[in-house]
Amino acid sequence: MTNYFDFFPLPLNNAAVHSDSESACAAALNNTQSHPPIPNTNVFQFTAKITDNSEEAKRQRRKQANIESAKRSRKRKQDLMKNLEKEVEVLKNTALESSQVHRELKEKCDKAHFENRIAVIDYVTIPLLVYKTELQLMRVTGCHPLNDPIFISMANNAGLNLSDVRKSLLRAPSYPSKVGMQQGQNQTFPNTGLHRTMPG
Helix, strand or coil: CCCHHHHCCCCCCHHHHHHHHHHHHHHHHHHHHHCCCCCCHHHHHHHHHHHHHHHHHHHHHHHHHHHHHHHHHHHHHHHHHHHHHHHHHHHHHHHHHHHHHHHHHHHHHHHHHHHHHHHHHHHHHHHHHHHHHHHHHHHHHCCCHHHCHHHHHHHHHHCCCHHHHHHHHHHCCCCCCHHHHHHHHHHCCCCCHHHHHCCC
16 A cells, blocks of 8 residues: 655655755845846847837927928918919009000100190191281282271171181281381291292
């Protein structure tokens, strides 16, 4: 018959076990004091890796922020260029219209200036022509036309206002002598068809 205690040995003496534990702890303590523990480099590597990952993340975020900022800046510049192009087109059309208006006004101004010069010439020459005609009538009839009753009746029948004619005659120069009149005809009045039709 097999003995049960052969398989399960009896516990050792408690004092012996306690002494063995104390000796093992003392040996471990002496070993620790004589040889300090080697630091675990894996912890520092993990910390450095976390730091590196944090710096990389910051760099990536800055890069992404710069890309988005550049994108917004390009969009603003494109919008600004579009607005400027529209304003340039509007200004071109306005300048074209202004140039056309300026050309029309210049043509009207030139025409008015030309008509004004003609009016000034007429203002000077017409009284002279009237004066010359009066002299010719006086040589033919022997009297001034405004003193001729036939001429006055004809003017009244035609509705002419002789008072205006008399006012214009007051502004006319005095009648020259025959010699001065002949010189004035040769110098003042050009040899035109109008003068050739008048009797001399």
